[in-house]
Each structure stands twice: as C-alpha cells, then as structure tokens.
Amino acid sequence: MTVGRCCVVVNICANVNVAKSKCEFPFIRGRSRTARRQTLSTDLNLGISAKRAAILLLPITLAACAGDDSRSIAYTDDRGVANQPYPNNYRAELLAFMKTYLNNPVGVHNAAMAEPVQRTVGGRLRYVSCLRFAPRESDGSYREVRERAILYVDGRLDHVVENASDSCAGAVYAPFPELEKLTR
Numbered sequence: 480m481t482v483g484r485c486c487v488v489v490n491i492c493a494n495v496n497v498a499k500s501k502c503e504f505p506f507i508r509g510r511s512r513t514a515r516r517q518t519l520s521t522d523l524n525l526g527i528s529a530k531r532a533a534i535l536l537l538p539i540t541l542a543a544c545a546g547d548d549s550r551s552i553a554y555t556d557d558r559g560v561a562n563q564p565y566p567n568n569y570r571a572e573l574l575a576f577m578k579t580y581l582n583n584p585v586g587v588h589n590a591a592m593a594e595p596v597q598r599t600v601g602g603r604l605r606y607v608s609c610l611r612f613a614p615r616e617s618d619g620s621y622r623e624v625r626e627r628a629i630l631y632v633d634g635r636l637d638h639v640v641e642n643a644s645d646s647c648a649g650a651v652y653a654p655f656p657e658l659e660k661l662t663r
Contacts, residue, residue: 590658609647
C-alpha cells in the first residue's frame with residue numbers, strides 16, 4: 480500500500496497538487512473517491528431537479544382539483560332541492576352546541592331565537608333558525624349582541640353561519656331563556 484501519495488484523514492493530496500483536487504485512494508475497493516464524489520453529485524443534482532419539478536407541478540395539480548365543476552362532497556343523499564325534515568329537537572341540539580361554541584357559556588344575556596324556517600342558503604334548501612345573544616367576557620362585561628344563523632340538514636344541526644344578516648332578514652325572535660341558564 481502506498482499511503483504516501485494521499486493523506487487519508489484530511490482528504491488532501493500530499494503531492495501539493497491541490498488545484499486539481501484529484502486525490503485518489505487506491506485502497507478503497509471498486510472506485511476511487513473522486514469517482515464516487517462525481518456520481519454522488521450527479522445523483523444529488525437529479526434529486527434536486529426532481530424536487531423542483533414536484534414543487535412546480537404541485538400547485539397546478541391542486542388548482543385542477545379545486546376547480547368549480549358543480550360536483551361537491553355531500554354526506555347525505557339530498558342535493559338541496561327536496562324538502563328537508565323539520566328539526567324537532569332543535570332547541571336541545573342548539574343548547575348542547577352552544578355549550579361548546581361559547582368560551583364562557585355562563586351568563587349569556589338577551590338570548591332570543593327564531594323558529595326554524597325553510598330558506599335557500601348557498602343554492603340549497605335548508606331549515607334555518609336565527610339566534611341573538613350577548614356573551615359574557617372573561618372580565619365580567621358583556622359584548623354587543625351577536626346574530627347567528629343555525630343551519631339544519633336532515634333535521635339535525637349542521638353548522639353556524641357567523642354572518643347572518645342575509646339569512647336572518649325578517650326573522651321573528653322570541654325569548655330563549657334556556658340559553659341564558661347555561662352552565663359549564
């Protein structure tokens with residue numbers, strides 16, 4: 480073995496020809512260290528270009544998936560055109576939901592609710608109930624009165640619409656004392 484030609488530990492050629500930076504190690508089986516570096520760098524370049532191509536193609540693919548082709552995901556057979564069943568248990572469902580919806584369900588003031596009526600929301604026929612309430616802040620003060628639209632699908636509470644001005648226009652409110660008596 481000729482170790483005098485290259486320095487094994489620091490990987491610098493001992494014959495002072497460092498500008499070429501070709502330091503071969505004859506004791507490594509198969510390939511010289513220079514050849515292994517070259518294949519490693521070409522493999523890395525291919526890996527980097529594949530990553531770049533994936534990064535460039537990913538937004539295009541996602542944009543194609545997000546296109547509006549009037550096919551939306553629905554968990555019910557209803558497509559929004561048939562009459563929905565009336566939500567018989569709407570008050571109990573709403574109270575259970577509001578217990579988790581509000582940060583502090585204790586001490587709600589000015590609670591009022593409108594009976595569910597069928598309205599078209601987002602192009603679909605749904606039962607909508609409107610709710611007004613003033614939640615209590617953590618410091619004991621009360622916020623301004625909020626208005627929310629509660630949507631029901633297949634007779635069950637589906638979701639709450641924060642901006643209820645269109646959905647609750649002309650709603651007839653009645654006091655909702657059960658909401659004011661909520662506890663944690």
